[in-house]
Structure formats: C-alpha cells, structure tokens
Amino acid sequence: MQFRITTCVTAMTLLAALTTPLQSIAQNQQTPHHPHYSFRNLGTLGGTFSAGNGINQRGWVTGAATLANNNQHATFWIDGLTFDLGTLGGPNSSVPFPIKDDRGIVAGIADLSTMDPAQENFCAFGDGYECEAFQWRNGVMTQLPNSLGGNNSRAAGANDRGQIVGWAENTTQDPTCISPAVYQYKPVVWGPKNGQMQVLPTLSGDNDGAAVAINDQGLIVGISGPCGDDDGLGAAHAVVWQNGTVTNLPTFGGKYFNTAAAVNEKGQIAGWADLANDTALCTPACHAVLWTKDGGFKDLGTLPGDLNSLAYGINEQGQVVGQSIDANGNTRAFIWQDGKMTDLNTLIPHGKNALAYAGDINDRGEITGGSCVSSAGSCAPTNATTAFLAIPKHDGNK
Numbered sequence: 001m002q003f004r005i006t007t008c009v010t011a012m013t014l015l016a017a018l019t020t021p022l023q024s025i026a027q028n029q030q031t032p033h034h035p036h037y038s039f040r041n042l043g044t045l046g047g048t049f050s051a052g053n054g055i056n057q058r059g060w061v062t063g064a065a066t067l068a069n070n071n072q073h074a075t076f077w078i079d080g081l082t083f084d085l086g087t088l089g090g091p092n093s094s095v096p097f098p099i100k101d102d103r104g105i106v107a108g109i110a111d112l113s114t115m116d117p118a119q120e121n122f123c124a125f126g127d128g129y130e131c132e133a134f135q136w137r138n139g140v141m142t143q144l145p146n147s148l149g150g151n152n153s154r155a156a157g158a159n160d161r162g163q164i165v166g167w168a169e170n171t172t173q174d175p176t177c178i179s180p181a182v183y184q185y186k187p188v189v190w191g192p193k194n195g196q197m198q199v200l201p202t203l204s205g206d207n208d209g210a211a212v213a214i215n216d217q218g219l220i221v222g223i224s225g226p227c228g229d230d231d232g233l234g235a236a237h238a239v240v241w242q243n244g245t246v247t248n249l250p251t252f253g254g255k256y257f258n259t260a261a262a263v264n265e266k267g268q269i270a271g272w273a274d275l276a277n278d279t280a281l282c283t284p285a286c287h288a289v290l291w292t293k294d295g296g297f298k299d300l301g302t303l304p305g306d307l308n309s310l311a312y313g314i315n316e317q318g319q320v321v322g323q324s325i326d327a328n329g330n331t332r333a334f335i336w337q338d339g340k341m342t343d344l345n346t347l348i349p350h351g352k353n354a355l356a357y358a359g360d361i362n363d364r365g366e367i368t369g370g371s372c373v374s375s376a377g378s379c380a381p382t383n384a385t386t387a388f389l390a391i392p393k394h395d396g397n398k
Helices: 011-018
Strands: 035-043 046-055 063-067 072-078 079-085 089-094 104-116 130-138 138-144 153-158 164-173 183-190 197-198 208-214 220-225 239-240 246-250 259-263 269-274 286-292 296-303 307-313 320-327 331-337 342-343 351-361 367-373 386-393
Touching: 035 046, 035 367, 046 138, 046 307, 063 079, 063 386, 072 104, 072 130, 072 331, 072 386, 089 130, 089 296, 104 138, 130 164, 138 153, 138 259, 164 220, 183 220, 239 259, 239 269, 259 307, 269 320, 286 320, 286 331, 286 342, 320 367, 331 367
Parallel strands: 046 351, 046 386, 072 089, 130 153, 153 208, 183 208, 286 307, 307 351, 331 351
Antiparallel strands: 035 386, 046 063, 046 367, 063 072, 072 079, 089 104, 104 130, 104 153, 130 138, 153 164, 164 183, 164 208, 183 197, 208 220, 220 239, 220 259, 239 246, 259 269, 269 286, 269 307, 286 296, 307 320, 320 331, 320 351, 331 342, 351 367, 367 386
C-alpha cells in the first residue's frame, strides 16, 4: 500500500505529530534477539523509486523518493503519511543518512536553482546544479550557512541537541581531487544555534574530510583523507571527533574505503572498511565493521556466499543493520546482533518483495531501508527500490 498524499492537505496533521510528546523509549526497548518482522511498503512520491535511510525513536522515516517526472525529493514518512520536503529551488533533494532527531527536524542535501560553474556533481544527482546542506523544520526547508565560501555542502547526521554534521567546500583547488571534484571540502558542525558553523580538523596530512553522524553527547564520526571523488575515494581513514580532537580508527589496512557511518549513545560506531592490499573501492573486498571502547575493532563479515558488506545504522542495543553484496552486485539487507549476521529476508513474511538494504534501526528494533520486487531473496543492481518499514513482532504484536 502506498501512503501518498500532498503536503498541503496534511500540514495540520504533520504539525500535530511534530508536537506530540515522545513516549518513553525505555518502555519499548527489547532484549536483542531474532524476532520476525512485519513488512510495510512506504511508497514513493509518484515515481518508481524511494529509499528509507533513517528512522528515529518515534518510528518516523526519512529518505528520498522520486516524483512522476523522475526528480528526487527529500521525503518524510510519519505515521502512514508521506511528506515531500521540496528543494532549495533546483530539481533534486535527499536525506541520504540517518537522522536521529526526535522532534521532527530533518537535515539533508538539496539543489539550488544555480548551475555549478565547476560542474562537480557534489551531491551525486548528476544534474549540474549547485547543491547545499539544508535543515527542514516546522514545514520549511532552509539552506545551512557555508562560511568557507564554496559553492556546495552536504548535511548528514543530526542529534536531539540541534546539531547537524556534514561537510562543506571551500575555494581552494585541491590536487588530490579526482574529476569531476575540484575544491577542498572540510568536516563541519552546524548549530545548535541558528547560523553557527564549526570546522572540524582532519588528520595530519589529509586535505579533506566529512562528518557523517553525531550522537547526543556530541561524539562525531566520519572520514578523513584526500579529496577523491563522489564515489568514496576520499575515505582513506575512518575517524572520530571528541571535544574538537580527531582520532584515527583502526581498520584492516586498506586505503580506499574506510568509513565510520553511525554512532549510538554508548559510543559504539558502525561502518565499513576495505580489506588490506586493496586496489580500489571494495577490491578485493570491504566488510561491515563495529568499533567499541571495550571490544576494539570487529569484523562483522558478510552473509554466506557474499563478498562485501556495509553497515549503515546502529541502535542502543548494539544491533547493526546494512547490506551484504555478492560478486555480481546482488544485495541483501542484514541485521547483526549477538555476534551473528542474519539475512533480514529470512525474518519477514514470504512474498514478492526482497529487502535490498537496511538503512537504519531505532531502539525499538524498527528498521527502514530499500526493497525491490523479487522472489529471489535478493535485489539485483538493476532493481529499483522502494522504502520499507519493518516492525519486530514481539509477544502481543502478531
């Protein structure tokens, strides 16, 4: 079922949802185990594609969806309703990373109406427009400031303190960039007050970096490295920032694709890393990983028969979700818990849908991601995905 309606019709419904007090999450937390899940297709904005990339403690999902004209817009799914968040004047926008703010504040990326003179494809929309970080609050999308002077920026994670992390371009041409990239980008934090922007340090010797996620304690994770390109070649080092200091995280020794992508309130960090002696992204392979203070660096492996895996989200129980990919690019959503990676497709009702990836998980164990129409139990690289919501079936929730 598609819950597709226009924002103008449901504006009052949205405002009411945003002002509803948050029920105590502790009442709903479950001891990690392997429940089965109900499956809900969240639909699109009239097109053929959507992606669920984040889910907060209320069960509200953020991501992106296409319109009938194939333009992609940042999308907010709240209690069965679908909201088009619009753009900053250009054709496309998205919320590509998990947003953990429970008040209904969303951060992401959106095209301006201005063409990028350098044609960098900074936000990977491929449309030639300048693209900037945005904040969406109370039904209004606003551009986040870029005090570095560049034409592009990206917002990634957000926390309940009103802080948003991402990266922003400056005006320095960077010789480590790979075409179409041209200019340096720096990891940044916006907020908590309007107009605030702080630049974070990169590792010594690295020109560029990106902040990807932040928890409520202000712990920030992301990458540091060369400029690279929009395919991830700048992710030489996975890093964590605490109290303004950047620290390199351990990896397998690969040099191309090491990313700290998500962090919970316990400081547990999920992401991925290239195996040693890599010659390109995920070549020979990359694996989902978990960094913890007590356990150090843990290889989460892949699902049986697969070559690569990537971890996108983590909750307070230490459950990690992401995708596992075989040598042909076929992909399956996974959940990792209690030391074991499990194919999420084995935990949902059998039907015509396969779960391609899991983008995020909240503390109630609710999961969002992308699914495709497939009876093979996996999604091929050519399959279009639609956003899904998977809700665990505990006692009394059959």
